[in-house]
Amino acid sequence: xxxxxxxxxxxxxxxxxxxxxxxxxxxxxxxxxxxxxxxxxxxxxxxxxxxxxxxxxxxxxxxxxxxxxxxxxxxxxxxxxxxxxxxxxxxxxxxxxxxxxxxxxxxxxxxxxxxxxxxxxxxxxxxxxxxxxxxxxxxxxxxxxxxxxxxxxxxxxxxxxxxxxxxxxxxxxxxxxxxxxxxxxxxxxxxxxxxxxxxxxxxxxxxxxx
Amino acid sequence: xxxxxxxxxxxxxxxxxxxxxxxxxxxxxxxxxxxxxxxxxxxxxxxxxxxxxxxxxxxxxxxxxxxxxxxxxxxxxxxxxxxxxxxxxxxxxxxxxxxxxxxxxxxxxxxxxxxxxxxxxxxxxxxxxxxxxxxxxxxxxxxxxxxxxxxxxxxxxxxxxxxxxxxxxxxxxxxxxxxxxxxxxxxxxxxxxxxxxxxxxxxxxxxxxx
DNA sequence: ACCCTCCTACGTACGCCGTACGTCGCAGGG
DNA sequence: CCCTGCGACGTACGGCGTACGTAGGAGGGT
Numbered sequence: 001x002x003x004x005x006x007x008x009x010x011x012x013x014x015x016x017x018x019x020x021x022x023x024x025x026x027x028x029x030x031x032x033x034x035x036x037x038x039x040x041x042x043x044x045x046x047x048x049x050x051x052x053x054x055x056x057x058x059x060x061x062x063x064x065x066x067x068x069x070x071x072x073x074x075x076x077x078x079x080x081x082x083x084x085x086x087x088x089x090x091x092x093x094x095x096x097x098x099x100x101x102x103x104x105x106x107x108x109x110x111x112x113x114x115x116x117x118x119x120x121x122x123x124x125x126x127x128x129x130x131x132x133x134x135x136x137x138x139x140x141x142x143x144x145x146x147x148x149x150x151x152x153x154x155x156x157x158x159x160x161x162x163x164x165x166x167x168x169x170x171x172x173x174x175x176x177x178x179x180x181x182x183x184x185x186x187x188x189x190x191x192x193x194x195x196x197x198x199x200x201x202x203x204x205x206x207x208x209x210x
Numbered sequence: 211x212x213x214x215x216x217x218x219x220x221x222x223x224x225x226x227x228x229x230x231x232x233x234x235x236x237x238x239x240x241x242x243x244x245x246x247x248x249x250x251x252x253x254x255x256x257x258x259x260x261x262x263x264x265x266x267x268x269x270x271x272x273x274x275x276x277x278x279x280x281x282x283x284x285x286x287x288x289x290x291x292x293x294x295x296x297x298x299x300x301x302x303x304x305x306x307x308x309x310x311x312x313x314x315x316x317x318x319x320x321x322x323x324x325x326x327x328x329x330x331x332x333x334x335x336x337x338x339x340x341x342x343x344x345x346x347x348x349x350x351x352x353x354x355x356x357x358x359x360x361x362x363x364x365x366x367x368x369x370x371x372x373x374x375x376x377x378x379x380x381x382x383x384x385x386x387x388x389x390x391x392x393x394x395x396x397x398x399x400x401x402x403x404x405x406x407x408x409x410x411x412x413x414x415x416x417x418x419x420x
Numbered sequence: 421a422c423c424c425t426c427c428t429a430c431g432t433a434c435g436c437c438g439t440a441c442g443t444c445g446c447a448g449g450g
Numbered sequence: 451c452c453c454t455g456c457g458a459c460g461t462a463c464g465g466c467g468t469a470c471g472t473a474g475g476a477g478g479g480t
Contacts, residue, residue: 007457008458030436030437031437031438031439032436032438040458040459041458041459041460042438042439042459043439043458043459043460043461044458046439046440047458048457051438100314103359104363113379113381113383114384116384116394117384117385117387120387121386130389130390131390131393133390134390135402136409138357139353139402139405139406139410141356143349143353144356145355145359146354146355146356147348147349147356149314149356149359150348150351150355153314169320171323174324174327176330176331176334177323177327177330180341180344183340183344184326192348195345195349196348196349199346199410199413199414199417200349200413202416203410203412203413203416204409206413206415206416207409207412217428240466240467241467242467250430251431253430253432253468253469254428254429254430256469257428257429258428262466
């Protein structure tokens with residue numbers, strides 16, 4: 001193992017953790033396994049990282065920091081909000097196995113504020129400021145968090161929240177559901193994301209009129 | 211231990227699991243501990259439950275089934291949607307330590323369809339049917355899932371997604387955030403939930419006009 | 421009355437886990 | 451030359467889920 005010659009570093013350890021998380025999910029991460037992957041003794045990791053929880057935090061921050069900057073070629077605030085939402089979605093889709101972990105964890109302040117600031121700028125363009133802008137941003141975050149949880153944590157092997165409609169349920173008790181059973185069993189995540197996003201934007205526009 | 215005389219039952223085991231989850235969270239659940247709590251041998255549990263994952267599923271379903279029916283005294287579809295959203299929120303707040311688990315798990319079909327059917331009924335009242343109603347319901351679910359994740363998984367000891375703004379970040383790089391720093395550090399979950407909910411309803415109303 | 425079957429309870433053991441602690445070897449400075 | 455300090459590592463403890471084997475009792479058939 002060539003890598004076993006390199007000295008152990010916090011960076012190398014976090015790297016390995018991120019790779020492992022992306023490949024097999026957080027629950028696959030263990031100190032022993034990580035050490036083995038690095039060709040090192042288990043306890044050597046503790047010279048660089050105080051414990052597993054911190055290590056996972058560091059991995060989460062590293063993934064968060066990967067968020068790509070993006071450029072929008074438009075003056076319409078709607079396009080900026082759309083671009084921002086798509087960027088968040090892209091991050092979630094690049095790291096499906098890490099998303100729940102990220103969503104459940106306290107954001108690192110730096111990356112958090114970068115995102116918040118962008119959100120506030122976009123709402124500012126739409127004419128929303130101060131308290132109300134914060135409320136709207138939070139509603140947007142909630143929507144994004146929710147859809148992406150549904151999209152990304154939905155694939156069966158990740159253990160998701162999807163409904164699996166055809167499991168011996170007596171549908172006669174649920175007439176309206178029965179009518180749209182096909183829709184309920186189908187997921188077009190692109191389309192759903194777009195639909196919900198436009199719904200949110202429509203809501204903002206409505207507030208703009210007052 | 212008086213309870214150790216009772217015969218072991220699936221129901222008794224699931225009950226104990228639910229209690230433990232509510233008291234200390236899913237991660238505190240272990241077969242050994244559960245058995246000890248029931249005054250039984252660890253392996254005896256396996257006569258009633260195939261493995262821990264299924265046991266946790268059963269506990270999740272049991273909690274889900276606790277959802278209280280509610281009555282709305284109004285003809286306005288908005289009030290029905292509000293009531294439904296509040297019911298979901300109440301469930302989440304009654305089981306904060308279980309919510310992330312519930313949100314991450316495949317819903318039991320029965321309870322799932324009950325909720326879906328109510329959602330579809332409410333949207334039907336507003337004049338939305340078929341595919342578009344499904345889309346709207348999913349957007350609502352996303353919003354609810356998101357806000358409630360933020361609300362319920364936010365308390366520090368549960369390891370949440372809240373921002374904690376005052377941690378040596380150079381705010382001069384984030385002027386808009388700096389302006390509303392107080393807002394960002396404050397959480398009024400009642401108010402935020404209501405605000406986001408009205409935002410969603412406003413969006414639906416807008417679609418109604420077309 | 422007998423036995424046979426089946427179900428439940430339980431003990432043991434294996435292979436994982438996180439990590440406290442102690443030791444060893446080596447690099448650097450005096 | 452030795453001393454100090456630090457990184458790497460082995461061992462060990464107490465936890466975990468669960469495969470497997472056994473023992474005991476309850477119920478039914480004869």
